[in-house]
Amino acid sequence: MSKMSDTLMRHGEAQRITLTLNGRERSGYCEPRELLSDFLRHELGATGTHVGCEHGVCGACTVHVGGVAARSCLMLAVQADGRRVETVEGLAPAQTLGDLQQAFQRHHALQCGFCTAGILMSCADFLQRMPDPSEEQVREMLSGHICRCTGYTPIVAAVLDVAARRRNAAAGKEVEHA
Structure with a gap:
């Protein structure tokens, strides 16, 4: 469990969500208002997802949710609960380039x-x-x-x-x- 998860759980604000990240089921804790981009980077370690403008304009945070491109800075992490999410880390098989x-x-x-x-x-x-x-x-x-x-x-x-x-x-x- 991450430091952020531990802190949130003590305050009773955290919610556990589970999603399929790049083909693998992953779970973590987030505040109800936490952005998907932050959850992916800080809770699940998918640091290939970059955050630029935090307004959906620059596109740096684009991921696939349910097979469709989405701005992860405009989506709450709780909205991805139970869904399939792909990040740049999942674009190609391990140790290769697509x-x-x-x-x-x-x-x-x-x-x-x-x-x-x-x-x-x-x-x-x-x-x-x-x-x-x-x-x-x-x-x-x-x-x-x-x-x-x-x-x-x-x-x-x-x-x-x-x-x-x-x-x-x-x-x-x-x-x-x-």
Whole structure:
């Protein structure tokens, strides 16, 4: 139990919640008004979820809740009780990079990395819903994120690259290296 959980329990404010985090059932304690972003980072140790603006504007805290991208700074932890939550730590098998992460690396689509986790989570959700996006659609999706380092061109290239590679793989075609 974390120090925060212990303190809250003594004051009678904490509530135990259980969720499935990156495929594994996890439980912890939170105040009824605690944000999901804080619960993930401080109680469950999922520190890949970054908190930037705390107003849902920057997108750094984006996670998947029930298979859909959500801003964890706009959601209470108690709202995730009993639900499936994925963070950037769950995007790929242990000790490997997923295809989206590889494309970000290949296209130099990150620099400081602060916003990257949230952008990756939004891109993963977007590509699930829109497997053959146009450049304009990718740019529209990215408009919900603030990145001060990369500019968005390498990110757009990475997303379009993944979409093309996935389409080629589904069609059984050889994938060219970009």
